[in-house]
Amino acid sequence: RPRILSGMQPTSDSLHLGNYLGALTQWVALQEHNEALYCVVDLHALTVNPDPAALRERTRRTAAQYLAGGVDPERSVLFVQSHVPEHTELAWLLSCQTGFGEASRMTQFKDKSAKQGTDGTTVGLFTYPVLMAADILLYDSALVPVGEDQRQHLELTRDLAERLNARFGEGTVVVPEAHIVKATAKIQDLSEPTAKMSKSNNGGKGVVWLLEDPKKAAKAIKAAVTDADETYGVRYDPQAKPGISNLLTIFSAVTGRDVDTIAAEYDGRGYGYLKKDLADAVVEFLVPFQERAATYLADPAQLDKVLADGAQRARAMARPVLSRVYERFGLLPAS
Numbered sequence: 001r002p003r004i005l006s007g008m009q010p011t012s013d014s015l016h017l018g019n020y021l022g023a024l025t026q027w028v029a030l031q032e033h034n035e036a037l038y039c040v041v042d043l044h045a046l047t048v049n050p051d052p053a054a055l056r057e058r059t060r061r062t063a064a065q066y067l068a069g070g071v072d073p074e075r076s077v078l079f080v081q082s083h084v085p086e087h088t089e090l091a092w093l094l095s096c097q098t099g100f101g102e103a104s105r106m107t108q109f110k111d112k113s114a115k116q117g118t119d120g121t122t123v124g125l126f127t128y129p130v131l132m133a134a135d136i137l138l139y140d141s142a143l144v145p146v147g148e149d150q151r152q153h154l155e156l157t158r159d160l161a162e163r164l165n166a167r168f169g170e171g172t173v174v175v176p177e178a179h180i181v182k183a184t185a186k187i188q189d190l191s192e193p194t195a196k197m198s199k200s201n202n203g204g205k206g207v208v209w210l211l212e213d214p215k216k217a218a219k220a221i222k223a224a225v226t227d228a229d230e231t232y233g234v235r236y237d238p239q240a241k242p243g244i245s246n247l248l249t250i251f252s253a254v255t256g257r258d259v260d261t262i263a264a265e266y267d268g269r270g271y272g273y274l275k276k277d278l279a280d281a282v283v284e285f286l287v288p289f290q291e292r293a294a295t296y297l298a299d300p301a302q303l304d305k306v307l308a309d310g311a312q313r314a315r316a317m318a319r320p321v322l323s324r325v326y327e328r329f330g331l332l333p334a335s
C-alpha cells in the first residue's frame with residue numbers, strides 16, 4: 001500500500017474551512033486504501049515564535065480536529081512531529097543538499113519574510129521547506145495531499161529527492177507526488193475572494209473557523225463579498241466571479257452536490273438566497289464537527305495516549321529510512 005504523509009501547523013486555536021476542504025477531507029478519503037501518516041507539525045509552528053502554553057494547547061486542538069474530521073487512528077498513524085526526532089535529523093542532511101538560491105526562491109518565504117523584515121525573519125522560516133521535505137522523505141511517502149499553496153514546496157521536495165538519488169544512488173529516497181484536488185485546492189477568503197483563506201489573513205474576517213461559534217460562521221458567509229460585475233447571476237466562473245465561485249465551491253464541498261447543479265438552482269434568484277442556504281449547510285456541518293472535537297478535547301490524557309501510540313508507530317517506520325540515508329551519505333554507523 002502506498003504511503004501517504006501530510007500535516008498542518010498548530011498555529012491557531014482552530015483550523016479553517018480551507019484547511020478542512022483542501023487537506024483534511026482528502027486525508028480521510030486517502031486513509032481508506034493507503035498507509036497514511038498524519039502529523040501535527042509543531043516544529044514548523046516554531047517559526048512564528050509561539051507562546052509555549054498556546055503551542056501546547058493548539059497542538060492538542062489540532063489533533064482533536066483531525067480526529068473530528070474523520071482521521072481514524074487505528075487505520076492512520078496520527079502523531080506529533082516533535083515526538084519523532086528523526087524529522088530534524090533528516091532535515092539537516094537535506095539542508096546540506098539545498099541551494100541557498102533555491103530556498104530563497106520559495107514564494108511563501110518571500111511573502112512572509114517581506115512582511116516580517118530581515119531582523120524579524122528567522123533562519124527557521126527560511127529552512128521551513130527543507131524540514132517539510134524531511135517530513136515527507138522520512139517515510140518513503142509516495143503521495144502528499146495538500147492545498148495549492150504547498151505545490152512549490154512539494155516541487156522542492158521532489159527536486160531534493162531526485163538529487164539524492166542521483167548523487168547517492170537510486171533508492172536512497174522515494175520521489176513523492178503531490179495530491180492536489182483541483183476543486184477544493186484553494187478556498188478563498190470570504191471578504192477578499194482573490195486571496196486564499198488563511199490562518200494569518202485579514203484579521204480573520206473572511207475566515208470560517210471550524211471551532212468558532214457556528215453563528216459567527218453563518219454571519220461571515222452572509223457578509224461574503226460578492227461580485228460587482230454587470231452580469232449579475234450565479235455561475236461558476238472564478239475569473240469573472242471569484243466571490244460567487246468560491247461560495248459555490250464551498251457549497252458543493254460541504255453538501256457533496258455538483259457545482260453546476262447548485263448554480264442553476266440559484267441563478268436568477270439573487271445572492272442572498274445562496275448565502276443563506278450555504279450558511280445553513282455550513283452550520284449543519286460545523287455543529288457535529290464541534291461536538292466530536294469537544295469529546296476528544298475533554299479527555300486530554302486519552303488524546304495524548306493516541307498521539308504517543310502514533311509516535312511509536314511513526315518512529316518504527318522512520319528509523320530504517322533514516323539509517324538507509326545516513327549510510328548512503330557515508331556517515332559511519334554507531335555500532
Ligand code: AQP
Pocket residue numbers: 007008009010011018019020021022023145146147148149150184185186187188196197198199200201
Ligand atoms: N485556503 C485554502 N484552501 C485549500 N487548502 C488550504 N490549505 C491552507 N489554506 C488553504 C491547506 O491546509 C494545509 C494546512 O497547512 P499548514 O497548517 O501548514 O498551513 P498553511 O499552508 O500555512 O495554511 P494557512 O492556514 O493558510 O496558514 P498561513 O496563514 O500561515 O498561511 C495545507 O495542506 C494547505 O495546503
